[in-house]
Amino acid sequence: MNRTDTVIKVELGARSYPILLGSGLISRGDSYAPFIRSTQVMVVTNETVAALYLRKVKSALKGYEIDTAVLPDGERHKTLASVTGILDRLLQQRFHRDCTVLALGGGVIGDMGGFAAACYQRGVALIQVPTTLLSQVDSSVGGKTGVNHPLGKNMIGAFHQPSGVVIDIDTLTTLPGREFSAGMAEVIKYALIDDREFFHWLWENMDDLMARDRTALCSCIARCCRNKARLIAQDEREYGRRALLNLGHTFGHAIEAAAGYGNVLHGEAVAIGMSMAADMSSHLGLLTEGDARRIRSLLRAAGLPVSPPQGLSRRQVMALMQQDKKVHQGVLRLVLLQGIGEACLDSGFEPGVVEQVVACA
Amino acid sequence: MNRTDTVIKVELGARSYPILLGSGLISRGDSYAPFIRSTQVMVVTNETVAALYLRKVKSALKGYEIDTAVLPDGERHKTLASVTGILDRLLQQRFHRDCTVLALGGGVIGDMGGFAAACYQRGVALIQVPTTLLSQVDSSVGGKTGVNHPLGKNMIGAFHQPSGVVIDIDTLTTLPGREFSAGMAEVIKYALIDDREFFHWLWENMDDLMARDRTALCSCIARCCRNKARLIAQDEREYGRRALLNLGHTFGHAIEAAAGYGNVLHGEAVAIGMSMAADMSSHLGLLTEGDARRIRSLLRAAGLPVSPPQGLSRRQVMALMQQDKKVHQGVLRLVLLQGIGEACLDSGFEPGVVEQVVACA
Numbered sequence: 001m002n003r004t005d006t007v008i009k010v011e012l013g014a015r016s017y018p019i020l021l022g023s024g025l026i027s028r029g030d031s032y033a034p035f036i037r038s039t040q041v042m043v044v045t046n047e048t049v050a051a052l053y054l055r056k057v058k059s060a061l062k063g064y065e066i067d068t069a070v071l072p073d074g075e076r077h078k079t080l081a082s083v084t085g086i087l088d089r090l091l092q093q094r095f096h097r098d099c100t101v102l103a104l105g106g107g108v109i110g111d112m113g114g115f116a117a118a119c120y121q122r123g124v125a126l127i128q129v130p131t132t133l134l135s136q137v138d139s140s141v142g143g144k145t146g147v148n149h150p151l152g153k154n155m156i157g158a159f160h161q162p163s164g165v166v167i168d169i170d171t172l173t174t175l176p177g178r179e180f181s182a183g184m185a186e187v188i189k190y191a192l193i194d195d196r197e198f199f200h201w202l203w204e205n206m207d208d209l210m211a212r213d214r215t216a217l218c219s220c221i222a223r224c225c226r227n228k229a230r231l232i233a234q235d236e237r238e239y240g241r242r243a244l245l246n247l248g249h250t251f252g253h254a255i256e257a258a259a260g261y262g263n264v265l266h267g268e269a270v271a272i273g274m275s276m277a278a279d280m281s282s283h284l285g286l287l288t289e290g291d292a293r294r295i296r297s298l299l300r301a302a303g304l305p306v307s308p309p310q311g312l313s314r315r316q317v318m319a320l321m322q323q324d325k326k327v328h329q330g331v332l333r334l335v336l337l338q339g340i341g342e343a344c345l346d347s348g349f350e351p352g353v354v355e356q357v358v359a360c361a
Numbered sequence: 362m363n364r365t366d367t368v369i370k371v372e373l374g375a376r377s378y379p380i381l382l383g384s385g386l387i388s389r390g391d392s393y394a395p396f397i398r399s400t401q402v403m404v405v406t407n408e409t410v411a412a413l414y415l416r417k418v419k420s421a422l423k424g425y426e427i428d429t430a431v432l433p434d435g436e437r438h439k440t441l442a443s444v445t446g447i448l449d450r451l452l453q454q455r456f457h458r459d460c461t462v463l464a465l466g467g468g469v470i471g472d473m474g475g476f477a478a479a480c481y482q483r484g485v486a487l488i489q490v491p492t493t494l495l496s497q498v499d500s501s502v503g504g505k506t507g508v509n510h511p512l513g514k515n516m517i518g519a520f521h522q523p524s525g526v527v528i529d530i531d532t533l534t535t536l537p538g539r540e541f542s543a544g545m546a547e548v549i550k551y552a553l554i555d556d557r558e559f560f561h562w563l564w565e566n567m568d569d570l571m572a573r574d575r576t577a578l579c580s581c582i583a584r585c586c587r588n589k590a591r592l593i594a595q596d597e598r599e600y601g602r603r604a605l606l607n608l609g610h611t612f613g614h615a616i617e618a619a620a621g622y623g624n625v626l627h628g629e630a631v632a633i634g635m636s637m638a639a640d641m642s643s644h645l646g647l648l649t650e651g652d653a654r655r656i657r658s659l660l661r662a663a664g665l666p667v668s669p670p671q672g673l674s675r676r677q678v679m680a681l682m683q684q685d686k687k688v689h690q691g692v693l694r695l696v697l698l699q700g701i702g703e704a705c706l707d708s709g710f711e712p713g714v715v716e717q718v719v720a721c722a
Contacts, residue, residue, distance in 0.1 A: 080445060091512040094684055119480075122507060122518045123598075146483060151452040157483045158519055237484075323455055 006222050010141060010229040012161060012236055019141060019165040019225050021218065026129065026168035027056045032102070035127045035164035039065045040099035044086055044113035046073040049105040049131055052174055057104055057129070067093045071112070075262045078108045078148050080156060086116035100125040100163070106132035106179075107139035107266065111157070114145030118160035126162040131171040133183025134267050137190070137224035140165050142232045142245075152323050153253045159237060167225075169217055181303035182267025184209070185248070187220060188298055189274060190227045193244050196341030198223055199298070206301045244343045247335040248273030251358070254320035255308050264309060271304035280357045281337040284349060291340050314359050321354070367579065369586045371502065372594040373522060380502060380526040380586050384575065387490065387529035388417045393463070396488045396525035400426045401460035405447055405474035407434040410466040410492055413535055418465055418490070428454045432473070436623045439469045439509050441517060447477035461486040461524070467493035467540075468500035468627065472518070475506030479521035487523040492532040494544025495628050498551070498585035501526050503593045503606075513684050514614045520598060528586075530578055542664035543628025545570070546609070548581060549659055550635060551588045554605050557702030559584055560659070567662045605704045608696040609634030612719070615681035616669050625670060632665035641718045642698040645710060652701050675720050682715070 005022035017035075025031040032041075041064045045054060050070050058066055069086045071077055090099070101124060103113025110128050117126035130140035146157015172180065187209075191199035201223075202209075208216040228245065235242040252273030256264055264272075278295045281287035296306045308317075321332060332354065333347040366383035378396075386392040393402075402425045406415060411431050419427055430447045432438055451460070462485060464474025471489050478487035491501035507518015533541065548570075552560035562584075563570075569577040589606065596603040613634030617625055625633075639656045642648035657667045669678075682693060693715070694708040 080441075084441060087510070087517055088512075091510055091516055091684075119507075119517050119519060121516060122505065122520055144483065146480075149448070149452055151449075155452055155482060156448055156480050158480060159483055323452075 006218065008222060008225045008229055010161075011233040015143075015161045015236075017162055017164050019167060019229070021167045021169070021222055021225070023169050023214065025166050026053060026171065027060050029060045029062070031166045031168075032061060032127060032164075035125065035162075036064065036100045037125050038096065038098040038100070039063075040093075040095050041066050041102055042086070042090055042093070042095060042099060043068045043102045043104055044071070044109060044116065045069075045104040046071045046077075046109055048073045049109065053104060053131065053171065057102070067095070071109070075108055075148070075266070078112060080147050080149075083112050083116050083119070083147055086112065087120055090116070090120050095120070095124075097121040097124060100127060102127045102129060103140075104129045104131065105135075106130065107135040110135050110140050111145050111154070112147060114143075114160055114162070115147060115157055118145050118158035123160060126160060128162045128165045130165070130167060132175055133172055133180055133221075134186050135183075136167045136172075136221055137183060138186040138228065138245075140167070141225055141228050142242075143236070152320075153257055161236075167221060169214055169221070172212055172217060177303065178265065179267075180210075180212070182265040182271075184302035185267035185271040185274070185299070185304055187224055188295075188302065189245070189247050189270065190224045192274065192295065192337060192340060193227070193231075193247055193343040194341055195223070195227055196339070198227075199340050202298060206298070210302070243333075243345055244335055247337075247343050248275075248277055250321055250324050250332070250334055251276045251317075253324060254317045255312065257320050258312050258316045259309055268305055271299045271302075272306060272308050275299060275306040276357050277334065277336055280334070280349075280353060283353060283357065284336070284346075286344075287337045287339060291337075295337075295340065314355070317358050318355060367583050369583060369590055371522075371590040373597055376504075376522045376597075378523055378525050380528060380590070382528045382530070382579065382583055382586070384530050386527050387414060387532065388421050390421045390423070392527045392529075393422060393488055393525075396486065396523075397425065397461045398486050399457065399459040399461070400424075401454075401456050402427050402463055403447070403451055403454070403456060403460060404429045404463045404465055405432070405470060405477065406430075406465040407432045407438075407470055409434045410470065414465060414492065414532065418463070428456070432470070436469055436509070436627070439473060441508050441510075444473050444477050444480070444508055447473065448481055451477070451481050456481070456485075458482040458485060461488060463488045463490060464501075465490045465492065466496075467491065468496040471496050471501050472506050472515070473508060475504075475521055475523070476508060476518055479506050479519035484521060487521060489523045489526045491526070491528060493536055494533055494541055494582075495547055496544075497528045497533075497582050498544060499547040499589065499606075501528070502586055502589050503603075504597070513681070514618055522597075528582060530575055530582070533573055533578060538664065539626065540628075541571075541573070543626040543632075545663035546628035546632040546635070546660070546665055548585055549656075549663065550606070550608050550631065551585045553635065553656065553698060553701060554588070554592075554608055554704040555702055556584070556588055557700070559588075560701050563659060567659070571663070604694075604706055605696055608698075608704050609636075609638055611682055611685045611693070611695055612637045612678075614685060615678045616673065618681050619673050619677045620670055629666055632660045632663075633667060633669050636660060636667040637718050638695065638697055641695070641710075641714060644714060644718065645697070645707075647705075648698045648700060652698075656698075656701065675716070678719050679716060 101117035128140035252269035462478035489501035504522035613630035
């Protein structure tokens with residue numbers, strides 16, 4: 001471990017694990033070694049990421065019995081069929097219950113590699129090696145895994161905590177601008193949930209972040225991971241406070257599905273969703289109009305959209321929201337804002353208010 | 362709850378749950394009510410069991426929003442495709458995350474209903490209503506769920522503890538004789554693992570049990586559930602002592618797969634496997650030849666086979682055993698017997714001994 005590396009602990013009792021954060025980690029064997037139980041490692045990745053990093057990971061893992069499952073790139077391949085392909089490969093290669101799955105890529109790869117690890121022989125070890133900003137600050141931490149179904153996003157999946165998360169900041173240099181911005185949506189989410197100070201820090205440092213300054217990025221990612229780790233430690237299975245992490249996601253998932261997966265990036269949909277949540281909060285008198293405006297400004301500064309693409313059907317978005325996982329006993333529960341850094345769960349609003357916000361956007 | 366009902370608690374911290382055991386429970390709404398979180402209940406069953414009990418369960422659940430997934434009967438349908446069918450149904454019917462899956466049937470239904478509950482929206486509530494002796498004493502308790510893969514049994518699955526288990530002893534009256542005997546294999550297993558006194562009790566009461574005397578059956582099933590609950594409480598995820606529950610299963614799974622799923626019943630394969638484990642233990646000087654003989658006699662008294670069917674390929678059985686989940690770092694670990702009621706994990710034997718036992722059987 002280099003002096004400059006950061007280690008963040010996710011405290012979950014017997015399922016606790018560290019997040020390693022630093023530069024060049026992806027090419028170093030000691031980043032992975034503590035998390036590998038036997039000699040068998042299945043690297044799950046996609047074609048795009050494989051071309052950039054697979055050779056580095058493989059040479060870092062010299063001496064292990066490595067096999068790879070390389071999937072096509074894109075959210076539309078996040079299906080049970082793709083995960084079945086990984087499971088077939090694990091069985092064909094006679095991987096045992098003490099093997100390790102290493103998910104190398106963005107959120108889609110992390111979700112599918114993680115779900116395969118969750119289901120193979122009722123659960124094997126998992127290392128998350130997220131290579132996008134979005135997966136580094138969000139999806140690689142917390143144990144949510146799964147796939148989409150034609151009738152809904154992330155509807156099939158499991159909670160499966162990794163043994164370790166390895167975040168190499170250098171991978172962000174190859175990330176396309178649109179995807180970088182999409183990751184910033186989740187970054188801003190952490191500020192809005194419970195960290196007003198971070199919101200101000202983001203105002204001050206947005207230029208450096210967008211220029212991908214390493215020092216700024218390291219501080220930013222570490223802060224997001226710490227904030228997420230704290231929420232997860234309080235509520236691993238999302239019975240309560242962890243649900244705040246869904247800020248912007250109920251609107252966002254519906255927009256993503258209505259637009260067709262891949263047309264609007266997940267982070268972009270979350271940005272639109274957070275903007276809608278801010279709007280709704282201000283309609284309900286929870287948030288000042290000034291704060292709602294500041295939120296939209298910060299999202300725009302990060303290169304993000306704040307309203308849905310043209311031609312989206314309001315009725316379809318509403319129907320998709322009703323099928324959301326956050327519906328309890330038929331009642332839609334949304335994460336709203338009582339202030340910047342003060343998210344709350346709310347289900348006591350008139351359904352008409354939601355329609356109004358969706359319609360106006 | 363009637364005075365005569367038995368309640369056994371499985372102690373797993375936040376995931377603790379009760380097993381209700383008695384007569385007529387299947388037709389009573391209060392058997393299920395404590396375990397249902399909202400109004401949506403998906404009953405997963407098969408054609409055979411549906412014809413016998415679905416109407417009773419449905420009328421016990423009057424007032425709930427009930428839907429059913431009726432699968433074809435048989436181990437060969439225990440596939441990811443069948444589970445996908447259940448998940449499709451849950452989504453089509455717009456079941457929410459607070460819904461409940463009720464698995465009504467034998468081990469195959471419990472494993473698949475349980476796996477669907479584990480994966481739907483990353484985990485929903487599950488009630489196990491086992492209707493075979495085998496599933497009542499074994500598979501409905503402990504949270505193991507999953508499906509078979511062409512390359513191995515139970516290779517895809519999850520740990521997902523139920524909210525409650527409802528065992529209605531009356532369902533055993535409709536169970537075919539061969540399946541009843543198959544369940545007795547798992548009953549005898551509990552005696553062999555760590556309950557010598559129960560072995561003697563089984564000697565004394567085998568005639569009553571085979572005649573399906575209710576009092577004898579109730580005592581017997583309660584004892585098995587208590588023994589299993591104790592082992593699971595010590596080791597939910599099978600890192601140690603819980604592995605003793607696999608007595609006879611490594612041999613058994615290989616025999617089952619080699620014979621073709623469904624040709625040898627799971628319980629029959631376990632009986633053959635326990636007989637092989639006893640043989641091997643006695644070859645290794647762990648168990649007296651007299652005790653090995655007594656074990657075979659009790660198995661025979663329960664109407665069970667003690668050697669594999671004619672024409673099974675020894676090479677195939679050996680190859681299948683090497684792919685077993687109990688292989689650690691390439692070394693096969695077997696559950697052997699140091700005595701009746703004294704099972705132990707062993708991997709320090711010569712591989713030749715295993716071949717010898719498989720060959721001689």
